[in-house]
Amino acid sequence: MKTTRVIDLVPHIVLIAGVLIFAYPIYVTLIGSTWDSGTIGRGGLPLWPGGQGAANYAQAWAGEAGDRAMYTPVRTMMLNSLVMALSIALGKIAISILSAYAVAFFRFPLRMAFFWLIFITLMLPVEVRIIPTYKVVADLGLINTYAGLAIPLIASATATLLFRQFFLTIPDELLEAAKIDGAGPVRFLIDVVLPLSRTNIAALFVILFIYGWNQYLWPLLVTSSGDMETIVTGITKMIGTGESANDWHIIMATTVLAMLPPVAVVVLMQRWFVKGLVDSEK
Amino acid sequence: MATVEIRNVRKSYGPVEAIKGIDIAIQDGEFLVLLGPSGCGKSTLLRMVAGLEGITGGEIAIGGRVVNHLDPKDRDIAMVFQNYALYPHMTVFDNMAYGLKIRGIPKAEIRARVDKAAEILELGRFLDRRPSQLSGGQRQRVAMGRAIVREPAAFLFDEPLSNLDAKLRTQMRVEIKRLQDRLGITSLYVTHDQVEAMTLADRILVMNHGVAEQIGTPLEVYQRPASLFVAGFIGSPPMNVLDGRIDDRGEAVLVPGGQRLPLPRPRPTDAGRPVKLGIRPEHMAVAAAGFSIEIELVEALGADTVVYGRLPDGETLLVRMAGIPTVRERDRLTVAPQDGALHLFDAVTGRRIE
Ligand SMILES: Nc1ncnc2c1ncn2[C@@H]1O[C@H](COP(=O)(O)OP(=O)(O)OP(=O)(O)O)[C@@H](O)[C@H]1O
Ligand SMILES: [Mg+2]
Numbered sequence: 001m002k003t004t005r006v007i008d009l010v011p012h013i014v015l016i017a018g019v020l021i022f023a024y025p026i027y028v029t030l031i032g033s034t035w036d037s038g039t040i041g042r043g044g045l046p047l048w049p050g051g052q053g054a055a056n057y058a059q060a061w062a063g064e065a066g067d068r069a070m071y072t073p074v075r076t077m078m079l080n081s082l083v084m085a086l087s088i089a090l091g092k093i094a095i096s097i098l099s100a101y102a103v104a105f106f107r108f109p110l111r112m113a114f115f116w117l118i119f120i121t122l123m124l125p126v127e128v129r130i131i132p133t134y135k136v137v138a139d140l141g142l143i144n145t146y147a148g149l150a151i152p153l154i155a156s157a158t159a160t161l162l163f164r165q166f167f168l169t170i171p172d173e174l175l176e177a178a179k180i181d182g183a184g185p186v187r188f189l190i191d192v193v194l195p196l197s198r199t200n201i202a203a204l205f206v207i208l209f210i211y212g213w214n215q216y217l218w219p220l221l222v223t224s225s226g227d228m229e230t231i232v233t234g235i236t237k238m239i240g241t242g243e244s245a246n247d248w249h250i251i252m253a254t255t256v257l258a259m260l261p262p263v264a265v266v267v268l269m270q271r272w273f274v275k276g277l278v279d280s281e282k
Numbered sequence: 283m284a285t286v287e288i289r290n291v292r293k294s295y296g297p298v299e300a301i302k303g304i305d306i307a308i309q310d311g312e313f314l315v316l317l318g319p320s321g322c323g324k325s326t327l328l329r330m331v332a333g334l335e336g337i338t339g340g341e342i343a344i345g346g347r348v349v350n351h352l353d354p355k356d357r358d359i360a361m362v363f364q365n366y367a368l369y370p371h372m373t374v375f376d377n378m379a380y381g382l383k384i385r386g387i388p389k390a391e392i393r394a395r396v397d398k399a400a401e402i403l404e405l406g407r408f409l410d411r412r413p414s415q416l417s418g419g420q421r422q423r424v425a426m427g428r429a430i431v432r433e434p435a436a437f438l439f440d441e442p443l444s445n446l447d448a449k450l451r452t453q454m455r456v457e458i459k460r461l462q463d464r465l466g467i468t469s470l471y472v473t474h475d476q477v478e479a480m481t482l483a484d485r486i487l488v489m490n491h492g493v494a495e496q497i498g499t500p501l502e503v504y505q506r507p508a509s510l511f512v513a514g515f516i517g518s519p520p521m522n523v524l525d526g527r528i529d530d531r532g533e534a535v536l537v538p539g540g541q542r543l544p545l546p547r548p549r550p551t552d553a554g555r556p557v558k559l560g561i562r563p564e565h566m567a568v569a570a571a572g573f574s575i576e577i578e579l580v581e582a583l584g585a586d587t588v589v590y591g592r593l594p595d596g597e598t599l600l601v602r603m604a605g606i607p608t609v610r611e612r613d614r615l616t617v618a619p620q621d622g623a624l625h626l627f628d629a630v631t632g633r634r635i636e
């Protein structure tokens with residue numbers, strides 16, 4: 001009995017240690033956002049909350065000048081990031097559902113050719129095609145617009161493949177039953193395929209929202225004005241290089257705020273997963 | 283309610299011809315069973331009637347209207363699938379109502395029709411459940427309910443009972459029969475189970491390799507099988523088939539081993555013709571003279587007993603006797619066919635010789 005209890009304990013200790021290692025930097029960020037820049041600057045950050053929290057967050061949110069520089073207000077950056085992440089996530093889901101539906105349920109000339117074309121784009125990540133993409137977006141006059149931020153990132157081979165695989169598991173007989181019931185392709189998509197895919201959609205939404213929220217290279221290139229700054233690029237720009245000292249208290253408050261939407265999406269969507277699992281139908 | 287006419291219908295998949303010209307006119311309210319072994323084209327034919335499969339040649343008319351180029355939804359048919367094909371995310375009610383909703387039938391009427399079907403099928407308690415919360419038999423009933431509420435010209439069933447266990451299958455078979463008597467809707471029913479075919483059908487279409495071997499009532503098919511294939515497929519255990527020859531006077535069949543079985547009526551024109559001789563196991567009886575067999579195996583089924591005997595020339599002969607076994611393995615037994623129990627088939631084509 002004793003030995004099994006010890007053996008049970010080991011994984012727990014390992015897990016707790018893991019959690020501490022991962023959580024510690026976040027904790028430090030959280031604590032840092034409640035102290036003034038002087039305390040942080042001296043390198044002696046205490047491990048308990050300070051009294052400057054409200055002021056720091058207000059300053060970051062409204063974008064009042066820090067001690068050393070002017071920043072884009074967090075509320076602007078959050079809005080930009082939110083628009084970008086939502087457009088990317090929803091756009092990717094919509095486009096990939098439609099293309100997967102076409103590839104999985106319809107027979108048309110060059111069907112497999114299109115499928116492979118989509119597949120090949122998997123081998124070309126954003127970074128590889130960034131210069132031609134930039135050229136196209138610039139020629140279309142989309143620099144410093146939401147469209148320019150989101151559209152080039154919307155096409156998604158991964159999500160298309162995922163949905164295609166899922167659609168292939170929907171039995172043919174279901175499609176045939178719907179045909180006899182009188183449902184055309186659009187109705188079948190809306191009434192049958194989408195409801196059956198909702199847990200897949202929820203899972204993909206979480207992944208794609210975070211993917212969109214964390215975009216760095218592309219927003220850096222395609223935005224130049226402060227109004228269009230996204231929060232991830234904004235934070236990195238706050239951290240000066242070389243001589244200049246940083247407003248660490250504002251940076252940390254901004255970082256904490258930047259974490260909130262992805263966390264909220266995960267927490268809210270988790271409910272959906274569970275719901276999807278509980279009334280699971282095959 | 284309507285007739286279904288299938289006129290010289292063909293289906294090819296590339297070079298492979300799955301249906302090779304089938305002709306049948308199904309009466310209004312008739313229950314036609316398509317019976318045949320796996321891969322003979324039963325489902326293909328049914329799906330062509332449904333509009334789920336294109337028609338390579340010939341014509342299909344439902345209610346007098348040629349439907350070759352109509353979509354399934356415009357053919358006024360309802361289909362019950364082997365795997366039920368219920369919409370997993372919809373309640374039983376919505377599953378049955380879906381087709382009616384799409385057709386724009388008023389809510390109140392949908393409610394009334396679904397309630398009526400649920401009552402017929404005893405599904406009332408389950409209307410709010412999802413298919414995953416039902417047993418196989420209940421799902422099957424929902425699938426039938428979905429067909430009934432549509433009030434179609436014809437029902438199409440593709441092996442609807444084959445996923446159920448034996449007891450439930452018998453029960454559902456009786457239920458389908460009752461339903462058919464009550465609703466009187468023209469039905470096409472695909473199965474490879476001869477008991478289903480015999481009990482449900484007004485007429486059976488026995489299919490083999492894409493052709494209709496025989497079309498007839500269950501008793502016709504049993505009593506006068508049109509070919510060796512039908513003879514072997516209908517009846518359990520299957521008919522005994524022996525090589526034989528009609529004697530020189532055309533009065534009897536000679537079988538190897540010297541047996542001479544008199545024909546019910548002389549056929550002088552066939553004198554000397556080689557034939558296949560069919561005798562059903564249940565039409566053999568112990569006799570003073572006849573086939574002498576050595577018993578190899580005795581299967582006691584309770585109500586009756588199947589005896590597997592070996593003839594002197596090594597061929598197997600099955601005999602079905604009423605009641606519990608009275609013989610044992612390695613016994614010798616003499617059996618003979620009852621009067622009028624001989625079926626003659628052409629030795630080459632396998633077609634019945636009348
Ligand atoms: N899409 C297809 N492409 C090529 N051949 C096909 C196709 N569908 C069916 N076939 C062939 O057509 C023949 C008839 O098939 P069908 O499904 O009608 O058989 P079935 O009588 O319903 O058999 P089962 O009792 O096994 O369901 C088979 O030989 C099958 O291989
Ligand atoms: Mg079949």
